[in-house]
Amino acid sequence: xxxxxxxxxxxxxxxxxxxxxxxxxxYKEMFQGIRMFIxxxxxxxxxxxxxxxxxxxxxFRKVTKEELILSCALKTYLFSVGRNLWLQRLELMKxxxxxxxxxxxxxxxxxxxxxELIHMExxxxxxxxxxxxxxxxxxxxxxxxxxxxxKEITExxxxxxxxxxxxxxxxxxxxLKKQMMGDPYCKLLFAYG
Amino acid sequence: MDDETLRQELxxxxxxxxxKEAERSEFETRxxxxxxxxxxxxxxxxxxxxxxxxxxxxxxxxxxxxxxxxKKENESENMKYGHVNLIPEKKAILLLSKYRIAALLVIxxxxxxxxxxxxxxxxxxxxxxxxxxxxxxxxxxxxxxxxDSLASLSRAFAAYNKAxxxxxxxxxxxYTRDFPxxxxxxxxxxxxxxxxxxxxxxxxxxxxxxxxxxxSLQEQAAWYLALIALKxxxxxxxxxxxxxxxxESGKYKVxxxxxxxxxxx
Numbered sequence: 001x002x003x004x005x006x007x008x009x010x011x012x013x014x015x016x017x018x019x020x021x022x023x024x025x026x027y028k029e030m031f032q033g034i035r036m037f038i039x040x041x042x043x044x045x046x047x048x049x050x051x052x053x054x055x056x057x058x059x060f061r062k063v064t065k066e067e068l069i070l071s072c073a074l075k076t077y078l079f080s081v082g083r084n085l086w087l088q089r090l091e092l093m094k095x096x097x098x099x100x101x102x103x104x105x106x107x108x109x110x111x112x113x114x115x116e117l118i119h120m121e122x123x124x125x126x127x128x129x130x131x132x133x134x135x136x137x138x139x140x141x142x143x144x145x146x147x148x149x150x151k152e153i154t155e156x157x158x159x160x161x162x163x164x165x166x167x168x169x170x171x172x173x174x175x176l177k178k179q180m181m182g183d184p185y186c187k188l189l190f191a192y193g
Numbered sequence: 194m195d196d197e198t199l200r201q202e203l204x205x206x207x208x209x210x211x212x213k214e215a216e217r218s219e220f221e222t223r224x225x226x227x228x229x230x231x232x233x234x235x236x237x238x239x240x241x242x243x244x245x246x247x248x249x250x251x252x253x254x255x256x257x258x259x260x261x262x263x264k265k266e267n268e269s270e271n272m273k274y275g276h277v278n279l280i281p282e283k284k285a286i287l288l289l290s291k292y293r294i295a296a297l298l299v300i301x302x303x304x305x306x307x308x309x310x311x312x313x314x315x316x317x318x319x320x321x322x323x324x325x326x327x328x329x330x331x332x333x334x335x336x337x338x339x340x341d342s343l344a345s346l347s348r349a350f351a352a353y354n355k356a357x358x359x360x361x362x363x364x365x366x367x368y369t370r371d372f373p374x375x376x377x378x379x380x381x382x383x384x385x386x387x388x389x390x391x392x393x394x395x396x397x398x399x400x401x402x403x404x405x406x407x408x409s410l411q412e413q414a415a416w417y418l419a420l421i422a423l424k425x426x427x428x429x430x431x432x433x434x435x436x437x438x439x440x441e442s443g444k445y446k447v448x449x450x451x452x453x454x455x456x457x458x
Contacts, residue, residue, distance in 0.1 A: 145240075
């Protein structure tokens with residue numbers, strides 16, 4: 001891969017291959033606009049970093065699922081995704097602060113929220129919380145998510161029985177749910193149909 | 194199994210289509226009246242959407258590692274491209290007035306420095322230490338941006354890297370006039386000015402960085418300000434205090450500052 005510049009097509013194919021150089025390039029070259037947008041719209045550096053990461057994951061998701069049809073420059077597309085993600089997060093945070101996430105008023109306002117973005121945001125948060133779990137739970141849940149059988153997981157993790165693996169799986173899932181629902185923002189996100 | 198686990202199992206069986214017809218319709222009736230169950234179902238549905246997304250999780254992990262590396266590099270180089278601050282227009286007005294104040298300060302400091310220079314003879318020890326420790330901060334600025342402003346900043350860094358400080362000063366000054374919030378340009382302008390022995394002017398630019406709320410180049414600016422103090426015949430005790438503060442901060446040029454304190458004492 002070249003280090004100087006990449007075409008949009010090269011970036012997308014590099015991203016698909018989890019190419020570190022391409023990701024570095026993307027991060028450094030394509031997100032200045034969104035960073036400034038967030039900083040100028042009530043966000044902090046860490047908010048900007050978070051949104052940039054999520055935008056990149058959404059791009060990766062779309063590229064690998066062959067769902068991306070670019071009708072504009074990649075940079076423009078990324079700005080639009082990041083901007084919408086941030087505006088929606090601001091809107092939802094406002095609702096969290098108002099402390100009425102499940103009231104009727106909010107149901108009425110539901111139309112104003114982009115349900116696809118809410119769905120993306122849920123997946124992003126689930127991944128973040130999953131990756132922040134202790135190693136054993138993380139490995140266990142990831143193996144389940146890879147559709148391995150109870151027997152295979154029991155062997156891979158060196159557990160004593162499939163019953164124990166099942167028990168641990170529920171324990172870890174419970175813990176993940178508890179941790180996420182302890183965050184009012186997550187709780188609100190999962191309140192939307 | 195506790196209630197929570199039983200509920201999870203039920204939800205899982207529902208999602209996997211393992212419930213019998215009667216169980217399924219009972220579950221769906223419960224769903225309509227039990228918001229907690231509906232909430233848990235949504236959670237389980239989302240979690241099941243992570244199935245076969247291991248590649249995405251690996252991507253996220255890789256991404257976190259890359260961003261962590263970039264952050265570390267930026268911290269060590271203090272050359273975070275992502276932090277090139279393109280000023281929002283509404284703040285520019287405020288900044289222009291600040292800039293005028295800075296210009297006044299430069300003039301005042303120049304006069305003060307000149308008076309000091311005329312009144313005091315240079316301290317040999319201080320000169321030696323300055324020569325020993327002053328080194329322009331190394332920088333590797335790469336801009337692939339096509340914008341005019343970043344191209345001009347790129348030219349300034351090219352001149353700086355060639356040690357063509359008069360040209361670098363001119364280019365950085367032009368850039369900081371347009372983008373007075375850009376701390377990086379201000380920092381390298383300060384160093385270029387030191388290299389050209391324009392200490393009071395350099396001091397004015399670096400002082401701005403030590404007062405900056407972002408604080409991204411504070412330690413580096415403090416080091417160069419202390420070197421300026423060394424060179425401009427400030428009272429020895431105050432110079433010692435500046436280096437001592439750096440040594441005690443434990444952040445940047447700690448050993449060098451401690452050595453200078455020892456030498457001066």
